Amino acid sequence: xxxxxxxxxxxxxxxxxxxxxxxxxxxxxxxxxxxxxxxxxxxxxxxxxxxxxxxxxxxxxxxxxxxxxxxxxxxxxxxxxxxxxxxxxxxxxxxxxxxxx
Numbered sequence: 001x002x003x004x005x006x007x008x009x010x011x012x013x014x015x016x017x018x019x020x021x022x023x024x025x026x027x028x029x030x031x032x033x034x035x036x037x038x039x040x041x042x043x044x045x046x047x048x049x050x051x052x053x054x055x056x057x058x059x060x061x062x063x064x065x066x067x068x069x070x071x072x073x074x075x076x077x078x079x080x081x082x083x084x085x086x087x088x089x090x091x092x093x094x095x096x097x098x099x100x101x
Contacts, residue, residue: 002019002020002021002022002024002025003017003018003019003020003021003025003029003052004016004017004018004019005017005029005032005033005036006018007038008046008048009046009048011041012041012044012046014038014046014047014048015036015038015045015046015047015048016047016048016049016050016051017047017048017049017051017052017055018051018052019051019052019053020052020053020054020055021052021054021055021056021059022054022056022059023056023058026056026058026059026062029059029062030059030062030065030066033062033063033066034066040067040070040072043071043072043073044072044073044074044075045066045067045070045072045073045074045075046075046077047063047074047075047076047077048077049076049077049078049080049083050077050078050079050100052078052080052083054080055076055078055080055083055086057086057090060076060083060086060087060090060092060095061090061092063076063095064087064092064093064094064095065094067094067095068094072094073094073095073096074094074095074096075096075097075098076095076096076097076098077097077098077100078097078098078099078100079099079100079101080099081099083097083099084097084099
């Protein structure tokens with residue numbers, strides 16, 4: 001399996017992502033996100049992406065669509081500054097990337 005989506009900090013309503021989200025599995029990611037249906041807390045769906053090695057723009061779009069349908073902001077915490085740049089270029093208002101070091 002190229003990626004894992006699993007529960008993380010329940011106090012933040014967080015989920016975690018590990019591995020690689022790329023063109024070969026972006027539809028699987030969308031399905032996994034919909035089926036897991038993580039519950040937001042205080043208007044935010046926190047996604048711990050510190051163990052992500054790669055995230056494709058399609059997966060960021062899926063994350064944004066998931067957040068928009070729930071009326072929240074997806075907060076992706078990752079060490080990948082490229083994800084923040086992609087969100088900016090794609091103008092995804094429902095996704096915020098926090099680059100952690």
